[in-house]
Amino acid sequence: MRDVLAGAFASRLGRYYLLFTIGFLAFVAVLWALERLGMPRSYLGYAFLFATMALYAGIGIMSRTADVAEYYVAGRRVPAFFNGMATAADWMSAASFIGLAGTLYLLGFDGLAFVLGWTGGFCLVALFIAPYLRRFGQFTIPDFLGARYGGGIARAIGMAASISCSFIYVVAQIYGVGLITTYLAGVDFSYGVFLGLAGILVCSFLGGMRAVTWTQVAQCIVLLLAYLIPLAWLGLHTAGTPLPQWGYGRVLESVGVRERQLEADPREREVRAIHAAREQAARARVASLPRSWEEGRAALHGRIDALRSTHAPLSAIRAAERVLSSYPADPQQARRAWTEEAALEREAAAPPRPHAEPFWSAETDPAQARSERSGKRVNFLALVFCLVAGTAALPHLLMRSYTTAGVQEARTSVAWALVFILLLYISAPALAVLVKYEIYTAVVGQPYSDLPAWIGTWQRIDPGFLTIEDINGDGIVQLSELRLAPDIVVLAMPAIAGLPFVMSGLVAAGGLAAALSTADGLLLTIANALSHDLYFKMIDPSATPARRVTIAKVLLLVVALIAAFVALLRPGDIVSLVGLAFSLAAASMFPALVLGVFWRRANRWGAVWGMLSGFAVCTYYILTRYSFFQSILSLDPGDFPPWFGIDPISSGVFGVPVGALALVVASLLTAAPDEETLALVDFVRSPARR
DSSP: OHHHHHHHHHHHHHHHHHHHHHHHHHHHHHHHHHHHTTOOHHHHHHHHHHHHHHHHHHHHHHTOOOOHHHHHHGGGOOOHHHHHHHHHHHHSOHIIIIIHHHHHHHHGGGGHHHHHHHHHHHHHIIIIIHHHHHHHOSSOHHHHHHHHTTSHHHHHHHHHHHHHHHHHHHHHHHHHHHHHHHHHHOOOHHHHHHHHHHHHHHHHHHHHHHHHHHHHHHHHHHHHHHHHHHHHHHHHHHTSOSOGGGTOHHHHHHHHHHHHHHHHOHHHHHHHHHHHHHHHHHHHHHHTTTHHHHHHHHHHHHHHHHHHHTTOOHHHHHHHHHHHHTSOSSHHHHHHHHHHHHHHHHHHHSOOOOTTOTTOOOOSSHHHHHHHHHHHHHHHHHHHHHHHHHHTTOHHHHGGGGGSSSHHHHHHHHHHHHHHHHHHHTTHHHHHHHHHHHHHHHTTTSBGGGOOHHHHHHHHHOTTTEEEOOTTSSSBOOGGGEEEOGGGHHHHHHHHTTOOHHHHHHHHHHHHHHHHHHHHHHHHHHHHIIIIIIIIIIIOTTOOHHHHHHHHHHHHHHHHHHHHHHHTTOOSOHHHHHHHHHHHHHHHHHHHHHHHHHOTTOOHHHHHHHHHHHHHHHHHHHHHHSHHHHHHHTOOGGGSOOGGGOOGGGTHHHHHHHHHHHHHHHHHHSOOOOHHHHHHHHHHHSOOOO
16 A cells, blocks of 8 residues: 555656646746847846746745654655655756866866766765665764764764765855856845855755755756756757767867867967966065065055056056055965966966876976876876765765665665766766867957957956956967856856857756755755754753754754855855865765674774764865965965875865774774664664565
8 A cells, every 4th residue: 555655646746747847848948939039138047047946935835844754854755766856956066067067178087087986976875875874764864873883972973074064065055056146147246145045045944855855856857957958959059969978079079189279379389488487477476485575565555656646547546456455465375375376377378288188297397297197197086086985975965865765765766866967977078078169169269359248248247257368469369368267167158159048047047956956955964963963862852843843944044144154255166165075074974884884893982083083184184285274274385285195175085094994993992882783783784675
């Protein structure tokens, strides 16, 4: 009887979401027709923004609940197929939708580390984590850690780790939401952040996991359609096929030919030489600190005094004052700013990076080139490792295993999630190549007087997203004069390819769906950890279900507002922030989760020391070597060289082995787990039909 009811429920859901898909496609078709009839682009942007936000809000309102099981785990009755869709939407965040193709555009072959790491991690979840967590039941990841390792200490550390990595992750999503909302509505970035935040809160705040799940299914449909439809159009336009995933090889060959042409172009070499000179000047200023900082500051003050004494126009004086206000406040800040400037100039001075060549180096000296390629290879492997292990330890992703009806459904839902994720992940490399071809042929080499409108659009949104400067004064765009932030590649793709604006709105709506879906899951994870694991399990075990849900909602609102204010500081690009979250999750929880299931001898003190040591090593490396935190903490980058050349995004490669070793050693040096704990391990690992 239970299976019959579940089948009827799934069938009814299938009809609802099929109608939703047809309705959404009809909505896009109507807007396309209105664009052809002359509807202003701003109206189209508002239509996409508010229609999709209203849809998600409607689902959230209809799914509101105060029931504990519904709020935390959607009543444990989500069919595997739809849980797979929700998991895919939860997973395909702004980093996947917006950042992945942009990273591949920027790094070429080296960017495939993200594709390999993220998909490999999902396989690890399906095999080693999700079924056992579903067998365990309960509500959160700290729940499992507290029960497996017998006490509040392991639960508290797991809760702190869950909150830390989820908070970094959600900041990246809110940043993405602000970016998309700003693009669609034309408002200031700060307003865009809080406008998007309202869309995030309306689902997770009202209905918890129940509302988030059904909203994420709709968002999965939107984000896949928004990625695949414009890509098919772009593929038809550029590669002559609506399935560029299987036919972009010829375009990649053309990109390679264009790269060699640009490398040999005398005008490109002239611009690269100017960038190289700027790099040397920046390094010279760094080498002569603090004298160079004092001289630069004095020169700016002298220029302002000279302008005032000659009664120069007020606009000129104000411009000089703005330059002074942006000048580094002290020699230490100057060192960070000028070192970063030198790195950017060095990158611009290099020839075009061959898109298909792995671990490419611009060095002409063979020994230096080998060393650089070796360092890139090491970072590639380290990043893959961190993303694989981090995926298998991400709390908001693992929580989805609790929402299915049983263990088999948990396995099946992960398989379905991989199917939906595959649709995007095999498309991102094709999109990156097609966009690069359009940039190399339709922008580079063209007169500045004929620049396409999308360049001005993104410069108005934020000059940091796109910089273009006629460095050699020839009036022609050189590749080395154009710097494109990876976060805007996907959003700008329809405009770059000359597609109708409705495609830009569709892509932005898909990116919004991706960011909102993941942000909902992350905020819910943080709020649930605080309300369930901290308040209910450790402070007030007698709290009523209604009180627990109310506290979760209040905490969710507070955390969301804090994350929004942090996102306004723009702590980094989306992919980098997400990578930090993965490293932190891997270092703090991966050994404890895996060994907690597969090693019966693992005990409380092993888990405590393992999680603490992994978390501490990873956090230390991030705080002392990631540029945003160096700036906040006023640290000199020269005092903290990277260990073995490893980037901060891959800091988990140090934390995971340290945490695993500490867990094993501490477990062997202390008493074995009691019989109750061993019985729990046997129960979790035993097969179950439901």
